[in-house]
Amino acid sequence: MTSPLRRLLQYTRPHRRDIVLGTTYSILNKFFDVLPEVLIGVAVDVVVNRQDSFLARMGLSSVSMQLLLLGLLTVLIWGGESLFQYLYEVKWRNLAQTIQHGLRMDAYRHVQQLDMNYFENQSTGKLLGILNDDINQMERFLNGGINAIIQVFCSSILVSAVFFVLAPKIALIALLPVPLILYGAFWFQRRLEPRYAVVREAAGVLNGRLNNNLLGIATIKSFAAEEREAEHIEAASNIYREHNRAAIRFSSAITPVIRMAILSGFVATLVYGGMLTLSGELAVGGYSVLVFLTQRLLWPLTGLAEITDLYQRSMASTQRVLNLLETPLHIPYGGQTLSRGTVKGQLQFEGLHFAYGEQAVLDGVEVTVPAGQTVAFVGSTGSGKSTLIKLLLRFYTAQQGRITLDGQDIQQLDLQGLRRAIGYVSQDTFLTDGTVAENIAYGLPEASREQIIAAAQAAEAHAFISQLPQGYDTRVGERGQKLSGGQRQRIALARAVLKDPPILVLDEATSAVDNETEAAIQRSLDHLVVGRTTLMIAHRLSTIRNAHCIYVLEQGRIVEHGTHDQLVAANGSYASLWRLQTGQRDPGNDLGLAAL
Known part of the structure; x- marks a missing residue:
């Protein structure tokens, strides 16, 4: 199977130019970041050797001029480092937001096109976890993880080059731990992968339980089942916590192991380089550069622990998101064009x-x-x-x-x-968390206020809507929870009236209303069904x-x-x-x- 990172990189192809720019800014920032240590060595060389310093041999004999030049170079280098840090942070963070947004929208649009059979076999909480938590986890890696990997790689190359120029013998000893450190990081990464995959699955289960309970909060309260449901949430949360603990125990070992490998390289540079300097084989300035650069090279490698952890969490999430995107569509959206006006x-x-x-x-x-x-x-x-x-x-x-x-x-x-040609009023009325007017115009967003009111009047809904605090501009709450069942059903009927479809489907359209409201709705239906094909499902036979x-x-x-x-x-x-x-x-x- 293709690795999650490779699949993610394939998905980011449209953003190749931004990725190249971000990479360039990261490399230039690291180049300027390494130079201050070189300047420290040159400064030490100036102070110790004065007219015999490296800069003097370059033609600048005045010690004061040498120091002024170093000061100017320091300002330029720090300015360059700061500039490119700003540029790469803006580029990578905006790129992360763009990719996150695009991936979330692609995944959501794909989910909307999946057949209903898919949703019967999936937890809503799991889907919410993928569309929200998993994509956010991937964003965190794109925000800083990629830049960190690029900078560690560039730092290793730049510092190694300086080492081999100044002291090839020390370079071999100081850099010896680097392959071991990289191997160890990848070794840990491979073993973290299955652990974080289990963590993400446990997160999906927990999200599913939370989502289900929040939607059914009225039932939980009515049966006084709060404590029992809290115990269910606690059990799911404990499973999530235990899976995280297993991953944490493993990931926490990375930094100590890398730290000990770093220590060996630093000690080798410090001791062996000092001996070469005392024997005159290495200049004092060169020795200073090597000591500072050894720390600059090896110490950031401790960040591999965090990068490895962040990478593996991100890849576990990326795998779930991309697997969702690759779920096949069994009911294709394409087909022969159907104009509603031509439907008999x-x-x-x-x-x-x-x-x-x-x-x-x-x-x-x-x-x-x-x-x-x-x-x-x-x-x-x-x-x-x-x-x-x-x-x-x-x-x-x-x-x-x-x-x-x-x-x-x-x-x-x-x-x-096909669906635009059908007006559907189900027994399970769905309303968005918008205004009454927005819900009535759900199938015809461009409808005027006059058309919306006319549809509400036809559905016998205008009277109760007029009595709401803000009338047609009253927000109905999530799933219309601020309205009664009968009110929700009449708004759903008004929505179908406004759509004015050639085919009308009424699935228990009066199931949640009292007898008086049913009679009012029935009067509306008697007018609404005239001249259009209507399919009705009813338990109350009086309505048919x-x-x-x-x-x-x-x-x-x-x-x-x-x-x-x-x-x-x-x-x-x-x-x-x-x-x-x-x-x-x-x-x-x-x-x-x-x-x-």
């Missing part, structure tokens, strides 16, 4: 078979919906009613059979165009009495169909359900009582 709305469900895993839900369903007519589906929970709608919206793909719209297989149509055709499903099969009057007269499943809901005595039960 004739639907045909032909021999549909569908199962969620091993659980069969639809078994050869055949339904014809003429354009402009209203068709209703009734049946017990799990009979397949909502699954038909999900297949129409292409949340899933049927294992057998097909659905056609105006004679065209919907699998061949552009997915976005006027449907052109009602289909009764049992265990994924259509067992009855006809108008309301026809089905009541047939005295089958629908008639029994109707009598139950209207409080009429069931003749079948009367016979049973008589027999008793």
Whole structure:
């Protein structure tokens, strides 16, 4: 498998120019960073040897002029170092933000295109962890980790060059620990990889539990289950902590090991270089340069511990993000262009078979919906009613059979165009944390305030909206939690009204309202469904009495169909359900009582 770093570098190709600039600034900063130690050696040489110094041999005989030159060079070098530090920090940090933003948006857009089956097998908290925590972890590495690696590499080359120019014998001894240090850093890095992969998985589980509990806080409170849920969070947090401890114990050993390797190189330079200086084989200034540079070369290598730790955390996160991006799309978005204005709305469900895993839900369903007519589906929970709608919206793909719209297989149509032609009001109403007006205009953002109000009036929502603190500009809270269930459902209905789709799908559109509100919504629906193809799913049969055709499903099969009057007269499943809901005595039960 390709390494996470290589996969990340492939992803950053569009930013190659910025990466080159950032690398250049980092190298130049390190070049100027090394020079002060060289100047110290030259200064010592000037003070000790005066007219016989290195600068004097270069033609500058005056000691005061030599010192002034060193002062000027020091200002220029420190200025250059500071300038390029500013440039590389701005470049790398902005690049990290840009890549982080692009990667997060690409991952989010990809997640939105995944089929619903994917979400049924994934924890929401895990996805949030990838889109937020993991990408932030990668950003931390891009912020400073890459620059640190570049600077350690450049520092090693520059200092080694100075060493070999001044004292080749000392260079070999002083630099001997460097390969061992690098080998040790990579050795630790390879063993940290699986540990941090486990840490990120544990973080995803913890995020999932937290997200689930926050969404269900009302239920937790109502069952007085706060302490029990706190114990669940504590257990997940402890697992995360223990996995982190295992990684920390290992990563914490890197610095002490590297420190001892550094010590051997520094002692060798200090002792052996001092002996060469005393014997006259090495100048005092050169000895000063070597002592300072040994520390400048070897001491930053202790940073390899932090870099290795940061790198491995980042790569574990990068692996998860890029794996998410590579999740295949089973329901492609492309297809034949579909203009909403050309849709007539004739639907045909032909021999549909569908199962969620091993659980069969639809078994050869055949339904014809003429354009402009209203068709209703009734049946017990799990009979397949909502699954038909999900297949129409292409949340899933049927294992057998097909659905056609105006004679065209919907699998061949552009997915976005298909969904724009359908107005969907589900029983689980979703509202964004925006204003009432923004939620009504969710499917038509360019709608005017007059259009929004007209849609709300048609959905019998205008009265309660007008009584809200800021009217249509009132924020509804996360998932619309500031509104009642009936209010949320009426806003969802207004959203569908404003969209004005040729096909309308109502999945238990009155499930969360009282009888008075239901009657108001029903009046709206009676006007809304005229002239458009409408599919209704309902447990309250009173809401579908006027449907052109009602289909009764049992265990994924259509067992009855006809108008309301026809089905009541047939005295089958629908008639029994109707009598139950209207409080009429069931003749079948009367016979049973008589027999008793």
